Amino acid sequence: MNSTSEQLRFPSIPGHTVRADFDGGGLSSDLGPLLLRGVDRQIGLTERLANALVDTRHASYVTHSHADLLTQRIFQIGCGYEDGNDSNSLRHDPMFKLGADRLPFAADAALASGATISRFEHAASRKDIYRLCKALVAQFIAGFATPPRTLVLDLDHSEDAAYGQQPLAFYNHHYRSTCYLPLFIFDGQSGALVAALLRPGKSPTGAENAMIMRRVLTQIRRHFPDTHILVRGDGHFGRPELMQMIDAMPNIDFIFGLPGNVKLQALAEKTKQRACALWAAVQTGDVVPDAVRLYDEFPYAAGSWEKPWRVLLKAEVMALGENPRFVVTSLSGLDAGMLYEEVYCARGQSENFIKHLKTDLASDRTSCTSFLANFMRLLMHSAAYILHQQLRTQALQHTALSQAQPSTVINKLFKIAVQVRQTKQRIILNLPSACAVKDLLHTLSERLFISVPAHTVNTS
DSSP states (O other): OOGGGEEEEEETTTTEEEEEEEEESSEEEEOHHHHHHHHHHOOOHHHHHHHOOOSSSSSGGGOOOOHHHHHHHHHHTTTOOOGGGGGGHTTTTTHHHHHHTTOOTTOOOOOOOHHHHHHHTOOHHHHHHHHHHHHHHHHHHHHHOOOSSSEEEEEOOOOOSSSOOOOEEETTTTTTTTEEEEEEETTTOOEEEEEEEEOOOOOHHHHHHHHHHHHHHHHHHHHTTOOOEEEEEEEGOHHHHHHHHHHTTTTEEEEEEEEEOOHHHHTTTTHHHOOOOHHHHHHTSSOOOOOEEEEEEEEEOOEEEEEEEEEEEEEETTTEEOOOOEEEEOOOOOHHHIIIIIIIIIGEEEEHHHHHIIIISOOOOOOOOSSSHHHHHHHHHHHHHHHHHHHIITTTTTTTTTTTHHHHHHIIIIIOEEEEEEEESOOOOOOOOOOOHHHHHHHIIIIIISOOOOOOOOOO
């Protein structure tokens, strides 16, 4: 029995006092690990990641395999427990044990402690990180039953602010903070994560972007030889090295933002003047639009480019003044306005995917004392994103949560009280009788555990 000091006191109701303690025993506040386990069994994510790691530990001292550690950490992140120290309590949680295929109440079934998780993160070598990055790309490829006709790869960097003295965290004037600047690559059509790479805080060079994308595109092309691939990104990526590399690869195009310069502004001057004149003309009308936009295009070659490329211009005038934008692309056909509005601007959706990963799943919790350990953390948070994305787009398809972000799924589906009881041959989970998502959970159990067989990972 807990002592009085360990009890929680709540306001009384007529005729009764209200007290609480922590003697519930086989109770859990998380149904999430079981749902994530269902997704993981279907796509084989943690198994694929574990196969990418080489365990150099002496077998006689190993209690938790790499697969167990990855499963525990990724499921905890996916349920909203991004702090590694949470493992000290959650290692005894019956639902997290069940999610890791362990008996909820076995004496020797406790999961890893926070210290063990920390050692696991810090033990990652450069080769481990490289193989895990390749495994993430392989996981994306495995998500297609047949080669797709087209792929759109959205590239974007995001600030990962550092609040200590993390190695390779530099001051970045664009964000006005000391930070890392990780690179994320998403499937622009589905939101699936293709790759995540932790980078130093400095802005990337064109050669660095080209080196990364060459490896990713080569791995994808090996499996999808006939797929047309469009690589899309903002002005960080409109560099000659990346454009030339993509141009040299068959059936791949690019569309990138392009920073303005004196030459581009001169080429755009006539269209900008027309937009200003049109803006002045509409001011006298009954309804004044928020902005006037005109589109144009012209060939352009900077001094460092091997050849001219098609440059699109958006000449925009608003109440605050002119707002011209430039885009460079290897795509032919389609007029400038359609390419800009419907193809280039669609890359803005990747900001929402980064928000899911960074805000909802706390991928910026990179506070380890080594760069490789922080890289390892980013990859495990990325794996949690993959599980959530697959849960949302597959198992939750045609439900009220089919468009929900991870934080909503966690709050509505994962944070449900569960009473766990274990008999000789059964494990019984008692959920609240007044559960608000009872029908949805029934649908999920059918889709995750009955309708579709477990995934088998091909390690060849």
